[in-house]
Amino acid sequence: MEHINCDVLVIGGGAAGNRAAYEAKKSHGELIVVLALNGKNGSSGSSAFVASESLGINAPFNYMNDGDNPDIYYSDIVKTGGGLADPKLCRIIADESCDRLKELMDLGVCFDSECGKPIQRKLSGCRKARSLTKGGSTGLEIVNALRKANKAVGVKVIENVRIVELLKDDAGEICGAFGYIGKNKVLFNTGSVILATGGAGRIFKKNVNPPSLEGDGWAMAYESGAKLVNMEFFQVGPAVVYPKINFIIHSHMWRFEPKLTNAKGEEFLQKYCPQGISVEDVIHAKAMSYPFSVRTVAKYVDIAIFKQIVNGNATENEGIYFDVTHVDGERFINQAPITYDTLMKAGIDLTRDKFELGLLVQNFNGGILIDENGFTGVDGLFAAGEVTGGVHGSDRPGGNNLTDTQVFGYRAGRAAAEYAASIKGREQCNIKIDADSLKDVDEKESKILKTASELYYKNMTIIRNSQGIQKVLNFISESMNKNNSLVLRNRLLVGKILALAILEREESRGTHYREDYPEIDQSWNKRIVLHKGLNGEPEILDKE
Ligand SMILES: Cc1cc2nc3c(=O)[nH]c(=O)nc-3n(C[C@H](O)[C@H](O)[C@H](O)COP(=O)(O)OP(=O)(O)OC[C@H]3O[C@@H](n4cnc5c(N)ncnc54)[C@H](O)[C@@H]3O)c2cc1C
Missing domain, CATH: 3.50.50.60 (FAD/NAD(P)-binding domain)
Incomplete structure (x- = not known):
């Protein structure tokens, strides 16, 4: 070594x-x-x-x-x-x-x-x-x-x-x-x-x-x-899922008032806007609020798209169609030149073609x-x-x-x-490492990593509820054991910490939306702090 x-x-x-x-x-x-x-x-x-x-x-x-x-x-x-x-x-x-x-x-x-x-x-x-x-x-x-x-x-x-x-x-x-x-x-x-x-x-x-x-x-x-x-607060927002490029769709692109349709060709957004809030209102708000947050009415855009994904109405790339073909080409060049060029290089001409948009984890x-x-x-x-x-x-x-x-x-x-x-001059430390944990990720562990990534996405991003989080926690407890490689241990540990924080906060605030607790609750004006407890399990400390 x-x-x-x-x-x-x-x-x-x-x-x-x-x-x-x-x-x-x-x-x-x-x-x-x-x-x-x-x-x-x-x-x-x-x-x-x-x-x-x-x-x-x-x-x-x-x-x-x-x-x-x-x-x-x-x-x-x-x-x-x-x-x-x-x-x-x-x-x-x-x-x-x-x-x-x-x-x-x-x-x-x-x-x-x-x-x-x-x-x-x-x-x-x-x-x-x-x-x-x-x-x-x-x-x-x-x-x-x-x-x-x-x-x-x-x-x-x-x-x-x-x-x-x-x-x-x-x-x-x-x-x-x-x-x-x-x-x-x-x-x-x-x-x-x-x-x-x-x-x-x-x-x-x-x-x-x-x-x-x-x-x-x-x-x-x-x-x-x-x-x-x-740990329950992280950002998920709209990005291109097809063509297969990494690119987020924010401010300027929403000002073009896109038409959003699902895989069946249906315009679905209206159905998710409460009475008194129009499709135009939520799209306009989305231009000012890239990541999903319950802070603004832009949340209805993300919730509506995510519902298409989980209810089987999304494309095979887990997206919906974003269509701005009604916009004059000059406006793309003036207001969203990098997005326009990036998509053009990937084979999408925004004046003629729609692309597939999904909701992707961006930032913590x-x-x-x-x-x-x-x-x-x-x-x-x-x-x-x-x-x-x-x-x-x-x-x-x-x-x-x-x-x-x-x-x-x-x-x-x-x-x-x-x-x-x-502390310069301190004796070099006697480094001990548990030999069992030094193994590489094998085929079985690769499968666990893949399933974890699917479960984490489906249950811990835009729409959260206790049932979904429990599924994640059950999978983690079945997959965790002392023979896991350090890579898998870290992955399951992080999933568990996120899940516990999400489950604990029984309200909706900022980027955290609990379908089973949709309102903000002022008694939750406190932060969830976690650490490794004496029994080796994540422990939620007094909420501060
Ligand atoms: C598409 C996108 C758009 C964004 N837009 C904005 C914006 O407009 N404004 C804004 O303020 N923020 C934005 N953010 C967020 C912002 O970019 C990040 O929060 C910020 O860059 C994080 O910087 P960092 O140095 O903490 O981490 P990073 O830049 O992510 O660097 C992490 C480093 O750690 C390394 N690393 C990770 N794990 C290990 C390991 N186990 N061992 C060794 N090395 C490791 C990585 O290889 C990398 O070098 C955006 C993020 C994305 C993805």
């Missing part, structure tokens, strides 16, 4: 991991900082995934002179979070985002601008125009600037490694990590770890995530004793509970970016995820380096 020694190990190479590594090395140049990621740096993770017309990142610069400022930004985050975001973390985002973005601009990130001034747009959950973009490549641009900066400061990058387990010493401090480079096993010996492994869309049959986002970070954190918060609002410095409560363990929870609540303003990666990547990087510097 290969051994690698370092002071700070950053796991994950998206916008959060690259930022954290950069700050760790910049603040403590004497430390060995390793950035280990599954994939290639610059093209892995959601950050570098180009799959939409525009990818926004928020900061209250007030470039559009609409009076934006950190206080308005703060109250937008708290309000959109449905009372479940941590106000301390929201305040930090609101106060520090402009500084972090200015530093990105100094590193060469060039946002879309007009007359030398960046353009800011108003996204869902924001009262002011606050989002900066570089078309659909904003995250890619950020990752590339940080990747170059990391090279310049001397961060060591190890690519194509999947880390599946964290290791602790006898004092309970994190001292290492275990993973695979291809079929080869690798052990890291480190002073501190920063988890920046992003979300877990790939554990669902239908998702719009790049490979490697399978939730290992949550499973590793949970096994190490960290807490997870707001909950995750590892952190404090203001990305500290998880487990000595030596820090986290930043989408893998964390508490920065966002039951929902989040559009454009806030990328901001989160920069603000908390910065803080976690510095704090983890400070910690590693303070």
